[in-house]
Amino acid sequence: MEFDLHTHTSQGSACSRMNIWDLIQAACQKGLDGICVTDHDYCWDSRELAKFSAESGIQIYGGIELSTSVGEILVYGVHQSLLNLRDDLPRLAQFVHDSKGVMVAAHPFRTDFAYSVFSREERGLEPIEVEVMYRRPIFDFVDALEVYNGRSNWQEIRAARNAVSILGKIGTGGSDAHNILSVGSCITVFEDSIRNEAQLVAQLRKGRIRAKKKEVT
Ligand SMILES: [Zn+2]
Numbered sequence: 001m002e003f004d005l006h007t008h009t010s011q012g013s014a015c016s017r018m019n020i021w022d023l024i025q026a027a028c029q030k031g032l033d034g035i036c037v038t039d040h041d042y043c044w045d046s047r048e049l050a051k052f053s054a055e056s057g058i059q060i061y062g063g064i065e066l067s068t069s070v071g072e073i074l075v076y077g078v079h080q081s082l083l084n085l086r087d088d089l090p091r092l093a094q095f096v097h098d099s100k101g102v103m104v105a106a107h108p109f110r111t112d113f114a115y116s117v118f119s120r121e122e123r124g125l126e127p128i129e130v131e132v133m134y135r136r137p138i139f140d141f142v143d144a145l146e147v148y149n150g151r152s153n154w155q156e157i158r159a160a161r162n163a164v165s166i167l168g169k170i171g172t173g174g175s176d177a178h179n180i181l182s183v184g185s186c187i188t189v190f191e192d193s194i195r196n197e198a199q200l201v202a203q204l205r206k207g208r209i210r211a212k213k214k215e216v217t
């Protein structure tokens with residue numbers, strides 16, 4: 001089953017130009033089985049999303065893209081604001097796991113490979129020490145790393161693919177869509193059938209998934 005695990009709406013993310021209805025329609029048109037709405041530091045009412053799900057026929061779950069001092073973290077399966085924990089990574093991880101949720105490092109190498117046609121060296125930046133990059137504390141606390149993000153460049157994706165392989169972590173995919181055209185550009189394919197949010201979170205934790213870039217139609 002194909003899910004886009006990373007999307008933004010104008011209700012929860014000022015940077016998105018897409019409202020929830022446009023997002024759902026785009027996801028349906030692109031043939032996705034489900035989406036997670038992961039607005040910035042914003043928690044959707046799961047009953048409201050369940051209503052949209054029943055109306056549209058696709059699975060719709062809420063997540064949070066939490067801003068922390070060590071980068072953005074996608075949290076699934078927890079339905080409350082986590083803002084009070086975002087500066088305390090060990091407590092955040094404990095709370096999410098106690099709540100049977102899952103944490104994913106969103107676009108983990110974005111700041112290392114900012115959008116530019118020039119290399120770091122050409123921009124006068126220090127070369128990246130790969131060993132140091134993969135040993136960041138955030139990776140000790142998350143269950144997975146987002147490997148395919150629709151807004152990532154190839155250098156970020158390559159680094160994330162290497163990181164999951166070196167760290168033995170799970171890799172996810174999501175479009176990070178802020179507009180309808182991008183919905184479904186990167187997805188997570190679940191090996192088993194998903195019928196509810198608990199199953200989605202459990203399968204994410206087990207790593208019975210494959211992340212990929214998808215042709216956007
Ligand atoms: Zn982000």
Ligand SMILES: [Zn+2]
Binds near residue numbers: 006008065106176
């Ligand atoms: Zn995002």
